[in-house]
Amino acid sequence: MPRPKLLAACTAIMVPALALSGCGVLGIGKAPADLQIYTARHYDLEGAFGQFTEETGISVEFITGDDAELLERLKAEGSDTPADVFMTVDAGNLWNAARQDVLAPTSSAALDEAVPEDLRDPEGQWYGLAMRARTLTYNPDNVDPAEFDAEESYAGLADPKWNGRLCMRDATSSYTQSLVASLIDLHGRDRALEIVEGWMANNVDIMSNDVLLLEAIDAGACDVGINNHYYLARTLEENPDLSVDLYWASQEGAGTHVNISGAGIVADSDNAAQAQQLIEWLATTGQNAFVDANHEFPVNPAAEPEPVIAEFGEFERMPLNAEAYGDLNAEAIDVLAEAGYK
Structure with a gap:
């Protein structure tokens, strides 16, 4: 009633x-x-x-x-x-x-x-x-996807070859926190901290939203970012000439974070x-x-x-551990802070 x-x-x-x-x-x-x-x-x-x-x-x-x-x-x-x-x-x-x-x-x-x-x-x-999948995006004019680590794509961005070439979301974003929580669940706290510290050592440009991140990649201000896939789909609908491609992370390893x-x-x-x-x-x-x-x-x-994201192709996803995303959220925030990630 x-x-x-x-x-x-x-x-x-x-x-x-x-x-x-x-x-x-x-x-x-x-x-x-x-x-x-x-x-x-x-x-x-x-x-x-x-x-x-x-x-x-x-x-x-x-x-x-x-x-x-x-x-x-x-x-x-x-x-x-x-x-x-x-x-x-x-x-x-x-x-x-x-x-x-x-x-x-x-x-x-x-x-x-x-x-x-x-x-x-x-x-x-x-x-x-x-x-939603949170995966790597890149400017195809500046990046050969063969440069990515197919097994540990998120960790691979800590490689010094990406110094000055990275854009990522801010530490207050739930997207960032859940990704880091999944890395803690997958690798343990010490390794996750090492990965985030590696991102920071590469002078990552931290941005307040995914749209700005995609615009920066398109403009050549950075070469690689981590985005939710649907932001790329939306932006491509508005601008089909956008110079940003998607790379499904860790397809030879744990799979793409979702x-x-x-x-x-x-x-x-x-x-x-x-x-x-x-x-x-x-x-x-x-x-x-x-x-x-x-x-x-x-x-x-x-x-x-739907057709736009179907064009991105199929991918293997990382199994989702909701308890880890929730229970490890505070630890993920602590890891980000310890690494100096803003």
Whole structure:
């Protein structure tokens, strides 16, 4: 049944202290909506949720905000929360939400079939829905891809031959932190620190976002960077002549680092059945509606990548360890700080 408290939640997002933004109601013209979603993912949600409503008649309302703020809001609201689904953009954040008991264990044969085992919680508290790869990008006018270490591509950028040729994201980026956490999980802390120190010894140019990084590579300000693949796909759509190519990292080793956006049912949801129906739809029938507009990879192996990223070719991915991304996040931040990585 629709719940009056949903309208209050929509109004509450304007409270400055919460730093939340955005509110959408999609569907069959009634308010409040059937499902309320708290989401740190903000990429083209209206299209996917609108299609879900058209197919099922279940209306959706969502608010957007920072991962940590939304999680704290869920904990503060407790059993009074209007939220039915929590959606976030990093495996470590999903693991952390499950650890803090705000998500409900779910049993779903459809989700178990659609989502690979390492991209979902063993107890069904969350499921990956969209996948991004963080890999090497380079200017083909200045770099022969044979220069890259095919076994340990991320570590290979610590080689002195890359001195003065690297651009990377800042230490506050969750992308950087999760990548370093995966290196700690893969190699141990000491080796991960050695790798990051090697990047710094190569006078890496640290930038505040992936788009600036791609523009710098295109302009020849640096030769190589580490990017989420979909930023390159977006930029190529706008500028097909962009002088940046993608190299799938560590294909002869552990594979390319990936992360996910995903969702779980809020433990205190009053609409758990419909919330599960939405998550199942996003992972199956609605998989391409959810991922294609942002050029992300589907988690469901049965879904085809959209044409722009399909052109990047197939790749072997590093198995995702959500617990490591979450539990090792603080250590990753410490490694970055110790190496002087800003």
